[in-house]
Amino acid sequence: MSLITGFLGIEHFTPPWDLFFLPLFNLLIAVYQVPFFDFALAIIVFTIVIRTILAPLFVKQIRSQKEMQRMQPLIREVQRKHKGNRQKVSEETMALYKEHGVNPAAGCLPVILQLPILFALYQALIRASGNVALSAEQVASDAFATLNDRLDIVPLAQENHFQAPVEGACNLPEFSQLPQLLPLNCQLIEPIKLDQTVDTTVGWLLNLDLAQIDTVFAFPIFGTFALSLLAVIAAILQFVQVKMTSPRPNPDDPTSSMTNTMIYTFPLLTIIWGGIFPSGLILYWVVYTAYLVVQQYLMMGWGNLFPLFGWQPGWAPPPATPEAPKRVESREGPDEPAQPEKQRAASSGGSRGSSRPANRRSGSKKRGRKR
Numbered sequence: 001m002s003l004i005t006g007f008l009g010i011e012h013f014t015p016p017w018d019l020f021f022l023p024l025f026n027l028l029i030a031v032y033q034v035p036f037f038d039f040a041l042a043i044i045v046f047t048i049v050i051r052t053i054l055a056p057l058f059v060k061q062i063r064s065q066k067e068m069q070r071m072q073p074l075i076r077e078v079q080r081k082h083k084g085n086r087q088k089v090s091e092e093t094m095a096l097y098k099e100h101g102v103n104p105a106a107g108c109l110p111v112i113l114q115l116p117i118l119f120a121l122y123q124a125l126i127r128a129s130g131n132v133a134l135s136a137e138q139v140a141s142d143a144f145a146t147l148n149d150r151l152d153i154v155p156l157a158q159e160n161h162f163q164a165p166v167e168g169a170c171n172l173p174e175f176s177q178l179p180q181l182l183p184l185n186c187q188l189i190e191p192i193k194l195d196q197t198v199d200t201t202v203g204w205l206l207n208l209d210l211a212q213i214d215t216v217f218a219f220p221i222f223g224t225f226a227l228s229l230l231a232v233i234a235a236i237l238q239f240v241q242v243k244m245t246s247p248r249p250n251p252d253d254p255t256s257s258m259t260n261t262m263i264y265t266f267p268l269l270t271i272i273w274g275g276i277f278p279s280g281l282i283l284y285w286v287v288y289t290a291y292l293v294v295q296q297y298l299m300m301g302w303g304n305l306f307p308l309f310g311w312q313p314g315w316a317p318p319p320a321t322p323e324a325p326k327r328v329e330s331r332e333g334p335d336e337p338a339q340p341e342k343q344r345a346a347s348s349g350g351s352r353g354s355s356r357p358a359n360r361r362s363g364s365k366k367r368g369r370k371r
Contacts, residue, residue, distance in 0.1 A: 009188075009189045009190035009191075010022060010186070010187060010188065010189055011170035011171070011185075011186045012170040012171060012175070012182060012186040012187060018187075020116060020120060021120045021123060021124070022187060024050075024117065024120045024121065024124060025120070025123070025124040025127065025128075025187060025188075026187075026188055026189055026192065027046060027049065028042060028043070028046050028121070028124050028128065029042075029128065029188060029192050029194070029198070030191075030192050031045045031046050031049075032128075032198060033192055038199070038202050038203070038204075039128070039198060039199060039200045039201075039202060039210050039280070040202040040204070040205055040208075040210060040280075040283060043210065043280055043283050043284050043287070044283070044287050046284075047284050047287040047288050047291070048287065048291065050117060050288075051287075051288055051291045051292070054113060055295070057113070058292065058295065059295075059299070062245065062295075062296055062299050062300065063299075064102060064103060065245045066299075066300060067100070067102050068102055071096060071097075071100060071102065074096055075093055075096065078092040078093055078096065118281070118284075118285075121280075121281060121284055122277065122278070122281055125200070125210065125211050125278050125280045125281060126180070126211065126278070127164070127180070127182075127184065127187070128184070128198040128200065128211070129197070129198060129200045129209075129210075129211030130163050130164040130165075130166070130184065130197040130198070131156065131161060131162075131163065131164075131211055131212075132161065132162045132163070132164050132180040132181060133158075133160060133161050134160050134161075134162065134178070134180070135160065136160060138177075138178060139160055141177065141178075143174040143177040143178050144174075144178060144181075146172070146174050147172065147174050147175075147178060147181050150168070150169055150172060151165045151168040151169065151181065151183065152165045152167075152168065153165060153181060162181070163197065164180065164181050164182070164183065164184070164197075165181075165183045165184075166183060166184050166185055166194050166195070166196060166197055167183055167185055168183040168186070169183075170182070170183065170186035184197070184198075200212075200280065208279055209279070210278060210279050210280030210283060211278050211280060212278055212279065213226075213228075213275065213276070213277070213278060213279065214226070214228040214229075214230055214231070214274060214275075214279035214282065216279075217229035217230055218274075218275070225275045226275050227271065227274070227275065228271075228274035228275060228279065228282060230274060230279055230282045230283060230286060231270055231271045231273065231274020231275070231282050232271060232274070233286055234270050234274070234282055234285045234286045234289060235267035235268070235270040235271045236267070237286065237289040237290050237293055238266055238267045238270055238285075238289050239263065239264070239266075239267045240293055240305060241289055241292050241293045241296065242262065242263050242266060242267075243263055243303075243304065243305045243308070244293070244296050244297075244300070244302060244303035244304060244305045245296060245300075245303055245304070246262075246263055246304055270282075270285065302316050
């Protein structure tokens with residue numbers, strides 16, 4: 001793929017991935033270079049900025065979730081009415097969503113946007129640290145030999161680990177095979193060029209290296225896997241965030257059990273990720289989820305978080321049952337088309353009005369015959 005140089009002072013620019021990655025990477029490094037900031041504070045501020053930019057999307061998502069909760073009584077009624085007929089339940093449910101202007105997929109966009117941000121941040125953490133891990137085949141390749149001659153690549157104590165340079169040639173063809181060794185300043189705009197490698201070790205976190213898997217706040221469980229305290233905090237926050245917006249359990253709803261499973265599955269995955277991914281990524285997830293919990297609380301209170309395993313605290317009132325929206329249509333029979341309320345009332349009223357004179361005439365006829 002062809003290289004574009006000179007983009008805002010960035011000397012190595014490869015679309016389309018760099019269109020997304022490089023702005024995030026530059027923002028992270030720019031925050032890191034603020035006076036008195038370390039890499040942990042840079043990640044925290046970076047997270048708040050990204051979260052604020054995406055806030056309108058998440059506000060829309062929360063409102064959509066609240067509206068779907070209000071519609072649960074109507075959906076349960078559809079499920080009861082067409083029990084055993086999944087196709088009919090699906091058609092009627094989609095008709096309900098359309099009638100009330102609810103898009104059940106509205107909550108997917110923030111999640112879709114979150115995934116590339118996480119991947120870009122992961123790459124930013126690795127590249128910012130300059131700690132590059134290569135396979136034995138990559139080290140033995142001609143591309144590595146050429147780059148090692150042209151750049152100041154420093155071998156580290158760990159086997160096949162190297163310190164990527166800060167300065168150096170930016171557009172060597174070998175970077176297409178080993179982009180990890182690209183000098184940092186080749187990816188940064190002019191005002192924030194670095195003088196030295198980013199220090200990813202944070203003193204106030206007991207010298208935790210945010211570019212590595214957590215070994216400071218971690219407890220070995222089996223083999224090389226350790227339980228990270230940061231990942232546990234992230235998992236708890238994620239459980240709270242999902243539980244707040246999840247609908248109440250409904251045995252008649254086939255999706256209810258899947259939703260309840262997700263409440264516990266996602267936090268469990270977060271704990272597993274804590275033993276796989278760099279601790280800086282887990283710190284990002286902690287701040288990100290905490291921001292989302294606060295935002296949800298401001299919009300909807302505690303939602304459906306309580307009762308929590310049967311516990312209902314005094315300071316958190318029980319969740320109020322949302323008032324279900326009224327349907328203006330109802331079906332008189334399985335194959336009879338729906339008729340608006342006012343139209344039905346008018347037609348029924350007209351029939352009653354027209355029947356009274358007929359009864360009076362019939363009564364007078366009977367009395368005439370008697371006489």
